[in-house]
Amino acid sequence: MGLVNTDAIVLRTYNLAEADRIVLCLTRNAGLVRAVAKGARRMKSRFGAALEPFTFIKLDFYEKENRELVTISQAEILKSNFELAAHPDSTDALAYIAELVSEFAPPHEANDKLYRMVKACIDALASLADRPNLVVRYFEVWLLRLAGLFPDLSACTRCNNRFVDAELVYVDSEARPRCRACSHDTDSVLSIEIRRCLTATQKLAPLEFADSSAQLSAEAQTELAEFTHRLLVRALERRPRTVVGATSR
Numbered sequence: 001m002g003l004v005n006t007d008a009i010v011l012r013t014y015n016l017a018e019a020d021r022i023v024l025c026l027t028r029n030a031g032l033v034r035a036v037a038k039g040a041r042r043m044k045s046r047f048g049a050a051l052e053p054f055t056f057i058k059l060d061f062y063e064k065e066n067r068e069l070v071t072i073s074q075a076e077i078l079k080s081n082f083e084l085a086a087h088p089d090s091t092d093a094l095a096y097i098a099e100l101v102s103e104f105a106p107p108h109e110a111n112d113k114l115y116r117m118v119k120a121c122i123d124a125l126a127s128l129a130d131r132p133n134l135v136v137r138y139f140e141v142w143l144l145r146l147a148g149l150f151p152d153l154s155a156c157t158r159c160n161n162r163f164v165d166a167e168l169v170y171v172d173s174e175a176r177p178r179c180r181a182c183s184h185d186t187d188s189v190l191s192i193e194i195r196r197c198l199t200a201t202q203k204l205a206p207l208e209f210a211d212s213s214a215q216l217s218a219e220a221q222t223e224l225a226e227f228t229h230r231l232l233v234r235a236l237e238r239r240p241r242t243v244v245g246a247t248s249r
């Protein structure tokens, strides 16, 4: 308990009382944190633009025992993502990322891999603001993978035989991969193209992934989006509230 100093990403803000703001942050050292910024809505707030959504900040806050809400003492901008946040094509993608991170990240539990992944995706969006979809797919895959909810696509769930590269893979209603011999009539086929694409997320950074998958056809992008969406709906037990297009470009 006491003062915590950490890098953080502002995800969302809400107004509180007359002059204050509640800020939802993904922090590197303390995980998901809900923080009060006193006086943040005054004209001459000491926080300036540091608490705008998707700003990367250095954050100091006070924790109190048994209180979920912490109090911000200082916030300093490391990188303002103001232009990205204001870009019409990336607004939905960012809101979607904020929604899913706030659902998946347990409060007050540091997860360095998650922090770095989310930060890398926002950085990648800053370069690809007009075509955010593949970065969003990468984000979904990794969010699920870090939560232990992404299927291992290297082998059949039933017979454990490893798939060869050109082999057709079937997925059952629970999104478990199966070989042809173990598949049922109701299973859907995961195209080779999409399986390669999903495997590539393991080795590539989000920007590299978006570049290497830029040639995917509109149909393939839709298939990819449907696959990740299915896994997310299963994990959340509902549809995400924020809607992002599968192939807006």
Ligand SMILES: [Zn+2]
Pocket: 156, 157, 158, 159, 160, 161, 178, 179, 180, 181, 182
């Ligand atoms: Zn099998």
